[in-house]
Amino acid sequence: MTLEAPLKQEIVRVCRMLHRKNYLAATDGNVSVRLGDRVLVTPSGVHKGLMEANQVITVDLTGRVLRGEGRPTSEIRMHLLAYELRPDVGAVVHAHLPYATACTLAGIDLLEPILPEVVITLGGIPTAPYATPGSAAVPEAIREFLREYDAILLSRHGAMTVGQDVMDAYNKMEKLEHTARVVLVARLQGPVSPLPAAEVETLRRIGEKYRAGG
Numbered sequence: 758m759t760l761e762a763p764l765k766q767e768i769v770r771v772c773r774m775l776h777r778k779n780y781l782a783a784t785d786g787n788v789s790v791r792l793g794d795r796v797l798v799t800p801s802g803v804h805k806g807l808m809e810a811n812q813v814i815t816v817d818l819t820g821r822v823l824r825g826e827g828r829p830t831s832e833i834r835m836h837l838l839a840y841e842l843r844p845d846v847g848a849v850v851h852a853h854l855p856y857a858t859a860c861t862l863a864g865i866d867l868l869e870p871i872l873p874e875v876v877i878t879l880g881g882i883p884t885a886p887y888a889t890p891g892s893a894a895v896p897e898a899i900r901e902f903l904r905e906y907d908a909i910l911l912s913r914h915g916a917m918t919v920g921q922d923v924m925d926a927y928n929k930m931e932k933l934e935h936t937a938r939v940v941l942v943a944r945l946q947g948p949v950s951p952l953p954a955a956e957v958e959t960l961r962r963i964g965e966k967y968r969a970g971g
């Protein structure tokens with residue numbers, strides 16, 4: 758219980774940042790943190806700018822509620838899948854990023870290596886095919902991407918990021934939206950060319966060291 762309290766505060770902090778940055782609207786989006794065989798997760802139907810720590814719900818790794826009032830987010834399946842597939846993942850953030858979601862509507866593929874920093878830190882940003890939000894089709898649509906990537910766009914829906922902790926996952930969300938804004942603005946001026954293949958290789962090698970903690 759004592760371990761949960763600071764993590765709940767971290768979840769609240771990230772929810773407020775997501776709302777302040779317009780990464781979601783009203784009750785959209787959800788955040789979770791894994792603590793051993795438990796998951797602390799945001800509740801369904803609560804405004805993320807106004808949520809309090811005592812509203813965070815504790816579930817087990819199958820999504821069964823252990824503690825808390827109300828229901829966990831309807832999008833909990835993608836969180837549970839991340840913890841199932843990736844023992845390295847300690848937190849998951851899902852938001853409805855406006856610019857990044859616009860990229861999926863406009864058919865802009867952010868997996869293209871355009872910005873060097875994105876190749877280094879995220880490897881790339883794939884777009885998972887459309888699935889009805891909250892349905893069992895969402896984890897199936899992201900499963901293969903989740904094995905390889907920490908930041909995934911969900912077509913016509915938003916984005917999901919995973920990290921060692923909740924700030925790490927949040928930072929990837931911020932990076933993703935920043936990338937989408939840069940690419941969208943650049944494309945208003947004309948075509949955008951990808952980085953040359955040799956440079957992408959160099960950046961990937963740097964990225965492997967970076968992600969290994971170098």
Ligand SMILES: [Zn+2]
Pocket residue numbers: 785786832851852853890914915
């Ligand atoms: Zn959503």
